[in-house]
Amino acid sequence: MRVTVIGGGSWGTAFSVVLRDRGHEVTLACRDPEHAAAIVESRCNPRYFPHIDLTGIAATTIEEAPITTANLAVVAVPSAAFGATVAMLPGRCPILSLTKGLDPVTGKRLSTLVTDRPVVVLSGPNIAEEITRGLPAAAVIAGVDHALAVQIQLAITSPTFRVYVNDDVVGVELCAAAKNVIALAAGGADGLGLGDNAKAALVARGLAEMSRFAEESGARPETFAGLAGMGDLIVTCWSKSGRNRRAGELIAQGATPDEARAQIGMVVEGLTTAPVLRDLSRSLEIEMPITEGVCSVLDGVPLTELVATLMQRDPTSE
Structure with missing residues (x-):
């Protein structure tokens, strides 16, 4: 798949590594142009994981990211920024939300803020630093669109990252x-x-x-x-x-x-x-x-x- 991961923090970076290691074409989209440039230059994320090699993962800004041609947009931004972020995304590719929280303005679940395309969420005991080191972990994907959840499950499950499907979003x-x-x-x-x-x-x-x-x-x-x-x-x-x-x-x-x-x-x-x-x-x-x-x-x-x-x-x- 062609995947754009939106959010260059620790969890967005770790999940980009999971996707890359499963053979997907990954772009890490950062809010800060200087942050994106630093990742491109150093081939690591100097703010969060300076020791993790990000070779094979492209990095750019959210505005310049190839979202319209992506098969999946992974959103890993803070809950306070989630609504504004998904509202500005071009195209209609499905969204996988990694954000854990509620919308601070409305109190709504974050997936309910996505109204123009399919959305599923991923959660579980996932300490980002351990995942970047290839330590075994498990997660659950939930969403109304069961077929989409299964598709993403099969696309990211690996010997070190086991994914289950749950329809209780x-x-x-x-x-x-x-x-x-x-x-x-x-x-x-x-x-x-x-x-x-x-x-x-x-x-x-x-x-x-x-x-x-x-x-x-x-x-x-x-x-x-x-x-x-x-x-x-x-x-x-x-x-x-x-x-x-x-x-x-x-x-x-x-x-x-x-x-x-x-x-x-x-x-x-x-x-x-x-x-x-x-x-x-x-x-x-x-x-x-x-x-x-x-x-x-x-x-x-x-x-x-x-x-x-x-x-x-x-x-x-x-």
């Missing part, structure tokens, strides 16, 4: 968004040194919270036991490379959210998603105490106060 997208908020809380537990028992309990209750929200939104319960749910939640909450976990850890150690963003140097989706998810849960009258707590911490409430509040809630059934 609502569940897959909501898991991808909500797990980043739980990861902020898990990082906070790490930053306070609360121990493995506390962190495991937090993650388990976070999964229950995600499930309540998504089921009310029309998702299937079994999605949360799979790659998009439990799988992605585990890796996001424990990986040292996880941006959201790291942001929560830094905030627990005294950094502001803006300082945490600056120190990490990459987009931290949970910081954008948390207030959107909170507002949606309130509108649906769904109890999400961890999400509410994360938002209160982002608004300045001490994390130690949040821990006390969560632990002292009225006893209930699991």
